[in-house]
Amino acid sequence: MKSVYNTHQRQELLSYLQGRAGEHVTAADICAYFKSCGKPIGTATVYRQLDKLIEEHLVNKYIIDEGSCACFEYVDPEAHHTSCFHCKCTCCGRLIHLECDELEMLQKHLSAHHHFQLDPYRTVFYGLCEDCALQQEEASN
């Protein structure tokens, strides 16, 4: 039986993440934010709290690229969970966040026809974002 202490840091962190629901935040972002606020939170504490919030299903963790850092995102436990997918531009590094029914279809299709249970948290679509695709077109002309 593990009790959860409602520390000042935990409250601040959770509140910050809730305020950015729908955005991706890195551990470094979080540390930088609280530092700039004049109420810094230790890096280790941020990671430890994030781990706990993940276990409580209040936060999701996304591994976009190895070598770069992980992204975290608040998930509203009340909201009925829609699958969230990510597109990463291999050119500019931009990360695009998608919630789309068609993509849930993909999930069902893979399950029904290919017996593969897609994990949207791990899966990242790589390609070119709109801007970079346009730039490459222009460059080739």
Place this chain on the structure above:
Amino acid sequence: MKSVYNTHQRQELLSYLQGRAGEHVTAADICAYFKSCGKPIGTATVYRQLDKLIEEHLVNKYIIDEGSCACFEYVDPEAHHTSCFHCKCTCCGRLIHLECDELEMLQKHLSAHHHFQLDPYRTVFYGLCEDCALQQEEASN
């Protein structure tokens, strides 16, 4: 105009990867292998060559878990028809090749509705293969 030098190290590395097509290998594995052969290849060289092979679409990179190291795997360029997608089981590491019209639909959908040009070579679907999904179900019962 970038030319590719066919160095001794590149040949050895490619040959090693081809011999393990269908398996996933880490950079550390590669270094250890060549060291044990008495013809060691520098770590930096391994990473640099892998990057090049990835750009040439001769090798795919897989990120199973953050914190652990990336996996690499040879992909037969002949086997690449129009659109070939890869599914990687995050449990057993199995790699599944998919050719499916529905997945081409996905590509078109992302392009049309999200202005994102999907790169099928880079993109890997992560999730559970049939066997591992069944095992996890049994385990939870």
Place this chain on the structure above:
DNA sequence: TTGCGTGCAAAGGTTTTGCATGGCA
């Protein structure tokens, strides 16, 4: 009071980079 949480610093691991040398074309 109990024991979990915090912060700092140091360690851990993989990957990247600088620079001089080596080798392919």
Place this chain on the structure above:
DNA sequence: TGCCATGCAAAACCTTTGCACGCAA
């Protein structure tokens, strides 16, 4: 010859861990 590739070591990077102290319950 010109340029790319290599190797070594050091740096960079994110993340985890050890330990003493602080603080919620």
